[in-house]
Amino acid sequence: MAFLYLDIETDNSQGLGLDPFRSKVATLQLLLPNGRPCIIKDPENLDALKPILERNIVVGTNLKFDIKFLKHHFGVNITQIFDIMIAEQVLSGGELTGFTKGRSLKDLVFKYCGAMLDKTEQTGFKHGVPLTKSQEEYVINDIKYLPQILKQQQAKIKATGLEAVIEREMSTIPSVVWLELSGMPLDLKRLKEIEARDTHRKEALEAELKKELSCAGSQQTLNQTPSIKHINLNSTKQLTEALKAKGYKIESTSKEALSMYAADPLIQKLREYKKLQKKLSSFIKTMPDFIHPVTGRIHPSFDQYGTRSGRFSCREPNLQQQPSRGEEGAEWRAIFRARHGYKIVAADFSQIELRILGELAEEQEFIRAYTQGIDLHRLTASKIFKVPLEEVTKTQRSIAKTVNFGLNYGMWKNGLQLRLREDAHIEVSLGEAEQFIRDFQQAYPAATNYLNRISKEGLQKLALRNRAGRLLKLSTPRNEREEGTVKREAKNLPIQSLCADIIKDALKNIYARLEPKGVLFINTVHDELVFECKEEQAEAVSRAVKEEMEKAGSLFLKDLPCVAEVTVADYWRKD
DNA sequence: CTTTTGGGCGCG
DNA sequence: AAAGCGCGCCCAAAAG
16 A cells, blocks of 8 residues: 555636536646656546555545545545645644644645745636646646655654544545535525514514614713614624613623523513524525535535544534524424435434543542433432432422533533523522532542643643543643633543544444445534435434444443434434 | 624534 | 633624
8 A cells, every 4th residue: 555645626717616516627636656746637537547546545635625526526435545734733733723724735835845835826727728837837736745744744643642543533534525525405495484484573673672772872862862773783882882771780792691681571572683683694594505506405614623622613504503402493403304205314422521521530420320321410410409319300400410511611600600590590699509519529529630630731731632642732821811711621622522533433434334325424513423314224324323423432431331312303303 | 995803602 | 719611603893
């Protein structure tokens, strides 16, 4: 097996050069193992090259892009990959998140070879038009530095012991290709019905609110009447002023700030307005624009290393933040609907972050609960309220749930009070909140010790490694407030990142089993994987996904089980 | 005029 | 005494 250095240029004459469904490959450049460059102009098929591409390790930058084109146009399935952009992120400990922030080819060529790459030719390629001299030079330049970069990165990987993480990230790339080509199915008719109803409702609320709020303004300050009359409800500044004029003691218009007026009719109306405004502007309005003209589906861009923890991020549109909570959320998720004769299989890990905390901290009470199938929130409730397990009330359990999750993130009493108010609609004093935290710490001393230890270690070293070997860099704090942030990050990142490693490991094996069967991989949301498959496949797909997710969990968690819950439905459902 | 920043809020 | 972690998107306001 040898290294093959690869890059492609795509036809950008319609400005669609990034779209594998609407653009052709204009050139394919290879650097053969013997160092010889080779340019294939306007490939019609790659039958001769296919075995070579599939049997060697393909090296390049942001290879998901190239591989998508080669798979879609030529049926070439590249699975052995070394992507220098992804490698750089692994080496940087997740510092280089977001696009073109020091991880592009240009950046890496400069960093490792000291050369300046001229990218001005990048967007000028066209299928069927011969290369100019300058274009030819450009495409060779794009591959000629790859061997040097690879070599230096490999040395660093070895020196830092990041081989396993590199391996995991590289073997995730075929799944990202699978994901982006698959796309999410959308029921546009259902979306339009929701849009009509919500737009109507929002406009009614807007009119009422403007009337009530401008009224207060004219009483208060006569000369400002015109501006207040046309209050923009989306302007936090104007809205704060208007509410202050009405006598509300607020400094911000966030829902937390407004939560102390939860019983006030005007505030209720305002919160409903804000919710609808958010839903309409962020989700409803733009979604139809993302329907792909060729596939009729939604094809977001996924970044497998989009976060410091190694989680995926997603954009245009972000399918990781679609409303899901409550009745409204359930209704919204139903717009993501499988084709006729197909089902959507969604699998998510049950309370995986708390399980990871239990494992890492060797917290025997967590281990006992998860091993024996005791509900951890109920267990915590019984401990902090000092009642037997079976006597825990609904309210007590929901308080305990907030405490369990919050402590994982290093929450303080004020934060706990706020979260209880927001999530559980439970009002507690600061003293009570403080007591809950103490009770938690007393009930779970090992978890408490672990979190204290790791936060100190994080602050001291400004870098951590998770159980899967992933490097987690923390930024140097400039003041005490930032020190606090670093300590909280240090508590959370080893847990969050291990979840990312587990899901990536599962994904690699799921790809091998399900992609060849024509199953589509349509979304991933941190601890959840979503697929679309033929109805008759749904049972087998569910089993395979559950099996691989739990197997991946047991690779890293030894003392307690990881459980994946699978649902099969006509649409993307959360159970 | 365009770009950047910050508040706010959707998800895990 | 003490701002709960990780993201992307929309909008308004400020900055260039």
